[in-house]
Amino acid sequence: MAFPGLQHVAITVSDLKRSTDWYTRLFGAEPVLDEDEEGGEFHHTVYALDGGMLFGLHTHMGREAKDGFDARRTGLDHVGFALPDSASLEAWGKRLDELGIKHGGVKKAHYGSGISFADPDGIALEFFIAPGT
Known part of the structure; x- marks a missing residue:
């Protein structure tokens, strides 16, 4: 199954x-x-x-806990949003700039490429593409 x-x-x-x-x-x-x-x-x-x-x-x-988000704490590390290709990754980087959302720019690795950013609570988010796309 x-x-x-x-x-x-x-x-x-x-x-x-x-x-x-x-x-x-x-x-x-x-x-x-x-x-x-x-x-x-x-x-x-x-x-x-x-x-x-x-x-x-x-x-x-x-009743929420008052401590802030920390990717190093057991639990959620980040949420990744799938993109189809490098052009869309670049486009989303520009869109984040337009929205005034700080990000780390495109980071490339052997397992794929992504742009990391955070929401108002510091929750880690990422736009991500698979290698070779």
Whole structure:
């Protein structure tokens, strides 16, 4: 039996409005869902990305841990967004510049190339292409 691909990613944010505004600009789209979870444990704002993938922002009704994101802590290291080729990687670098989002420029490695950046909570994000694309 084949192992399934990812269907969604959800991250916890410290300020839902700030993060919703930031991701709306980044994605160039409004959320498709913005509601409290039925059990009242969290609120989620969800974006539909290409390929059927969902990306969610969560707030836990004031019960979030107050420490900031750290990729070295056990848990999430970063979220990578797949791009088809180097031209699209360059285009997204320019788009990040237009949005005023700081990034590290294109980094090339034998396993692929990417542009790393962070959201308002410092959560590490990356645009990535496979080698040879």
